[in-house]
Amino acid sequence: xxxxxxxxxxxxxxxxxALINPTSGGVGSATAEELTALFAELGLDHYVSELIPGQFxxxxxxxxxxxxxxxxxxxxxxxxxxxxxxxxxxxxxVAPLSGGTMNKLGRALYGSKxxxxxxxxxxxxxxxxxxPGGEVGGRTFYCSAVLGAPAQWALARExxxxxxxxxxxxxxxxxxxxxxxxxxxxxxxxxxxxxxAIGLICPTISRALGDxxxxxxxxxxxxxxxxxxxxxxxxxxxxxxxxxxxxxVLPFVKGRTxxxxxxxxxxxxxxxxxxRQVDARFLPRAFRALAxxxxxxxxx
Numbered sequence: 001x002x003x004x005x006x007x008x009x010x011x012x013x014x015x016x017x018a019l020i021n022p023t024s025g026g027v028g029s030a031t032a033e034e035l036t037a038l039f040a041e042l043g044l045d046h047y048v049s050e051l052i053p054g055q056f057x058x059x060x061x062x063x064x065x066x067x068x069x070x071x072x073x074x075x076x077x078x079x080x081x082x083x084x085x086x087x088x089x090x091x092x093x094v095a096p097l098s099g100g101t102m103n104k105l106g107r108a109l110y111g112s113k114x115x116x117x118x119x120x121x122x123x124x125x126x127x128x129x130x131x132p133g134g135e136v137g138g139r140t141f142y143c144s145a146v147l148g149a150p151a152q153w154a155l156a157r158e159x160x161x162x163x164x165x166x167x168x169x170x171x172x173x174x175x176x177x178x179x180x181x182x183x184x185x186x187x188x189x190x191x192x193x194x195x196x197a198i199g200l201i202c203p204t205i206s207r208a209l210g211d212x213x214x215x216x217x218x219x220x221x222x223x224x225x226x227x228x229x230x231x232x233x234x235x236x237x238x239x240x241x242x243x244x245x246x247x248x249v250l251p252f253v254k255g256r257t258x259x260x261x262x263x264x265x266x267x268x269x270x271x272x273x274x275x276r277q278v279d280a281r282f283l284p285r286a287f288r289a290l291a292x293x294x295x296x297x298x299x300x
Contacts, residue, residue, distance in 0.1 A: 009128045011093065013290065015045040016123075017068040019059060019083065021075030022050050026099040026115075031074060038116065042123060051079070060086045068092050070290055074099035074115060077143055080106065081268040084133070084287040085140040093128055095119065095290045102269060104143040108204045109291050118292075126290045133286030134200050134216050137278040140286060141267040143205050147257055147278070148184050148197030150221070151266040184263070188218055188255040197221040200252060200280060216282045218252035254281040 018035045020027055032048050039046035047066065051059045060083050063071050070093045073083045080096035087094055097115040098106035110118040133142040183194050199219035206217040257263060258277040265272045 010293075011069070011126070011128045011290070013044070013069045013093070013123055013126075015066075015068045016047075016070045016072060017063040017066050017092075018046065018048040018072040018074070019063055019079075020048070020050045021056075021073075021079040021099065023053060024075040024079065024099045026076075026103070027074055031099075034116065035072070035074075038119065042120075044123070051075070056082055057086070064091055070095060072119065073097060077102050077105055077268040078270045081141060081143075081270060084131070084142055087287050089130075089285050089287060091287065093288050093290045095122060104205050105268070108143075109289055122290045122292055125293055127293050128288045129291040130285045131287050131289045132203050133283040134202060134280060135283055136200070136265060136267060136280045137272070137274045139267055139272060140283065141200075141202070142286060143202055143268045145200040145268075145280075146197060146266045147200075147263055147280075148195070148221070148259075149264065150197045150199075151264040151271065183259070185258045186220070186255060187257075188220075188250065189253050191250070193220065195220045195222055198257060199247075213251070214282070214284055215251040215253050218250050218255075220248045220250065222246050222248070252280075252282065254279070256280070 016039055018032075018039070020031055020035070022031075032050060035048045036046070039048070047063075047068075049059060049063070056079070060071075063083075064086060071083060071087065071091075072095045073080050074097050076099065079099075080094075084094050084096065096106050096109065097118060098110070098112075099115065110122075113121075131142060133140050134145060135141075136145050136147065183196055184198060185194055186192070186198055198221070199217075201217040201219065203213045203216070206213070256277065256279050260276065262276060263274045263278055265274055265278075
């Protein structure tokens with residue numbers, strides 16, 4: 001089911017720049033040729049580029065500087081996060097197609113259709129939509145963020161999904177050897193408390209907030225013992241940690257988190273490590289996406 005977002009504007013796309021992450025699980029060796037043929041068939045001025053590992057920001061900057069109407073992204077949520085962050089609210093439109101393993105953002109926007117069918121549809125009948133997001137320590141996310149110890153479990157999860165079992169085991173062991181990690185002290189919209197971890201979920205994919213909610217969903221975790229920590233670890237690797245009985249969900253507009261140690265975080269699947277204090281906030285207009293027209297929406 002697609003998420004309905006406000007303030008849609010019909011657009012005409014003439015110049016397209018496509019970025020492909022060849023290391024993503026859903027991208028094939030012929031993807032660049034397929035995109036080039038499709039753009040030519042539609043009569044669009046286009047450029048197709050594969051991102052080079054270690055030089056992703058350089059590749060995205062080249063796409064932005066090309067003054068295209070639209071940047072098409074074929075990769076995972078991490079690739080889409082970087083492109084949307086660098087484009088921001090003043091950059092070109094972004095089409096974050098599903099080309100990785102999770103693709104929460106792409107699925108929220110376009111559903112589960114194949115990327116070619118989705119791209120043809122939005123190029124011929126799409127509209128520009130403001131997408132919400134969040135910001136942690138100056139870095140943005142558009143699906144979810146996790147602050148605290150469970151972010152390190154996500155590293156093990158990603159290694160497991162990539163079938164790097166020895167790496168996943170090593171990462172899991174390194175976290176489990178510290179069963180009582182540093183707690184976080186948080187201030188969320190005037191509410192003060194302590195938690196092992198805080199999850200921030202955008203309205204685009206949240207199950208607790210409405211589609212047009214002007215806030216993030218905050219999932220605050222309060223672990224009481226080692227058994228609860230193990231249960232959380234299993235939920236985070238194989239399920240949804242928001243379903244854990246020790247999690248409290250509340251709306252979030254802005255807040256601050258501090259700890260005695262550096263704060264680990266996972267933003268849309270990418271691992272970051274911040275200082276001992278970090279600010280976070282909701283972004284109602286994070287970037288503009290080229291999205292399908294939702295029946296009943298009035299273009300502005």
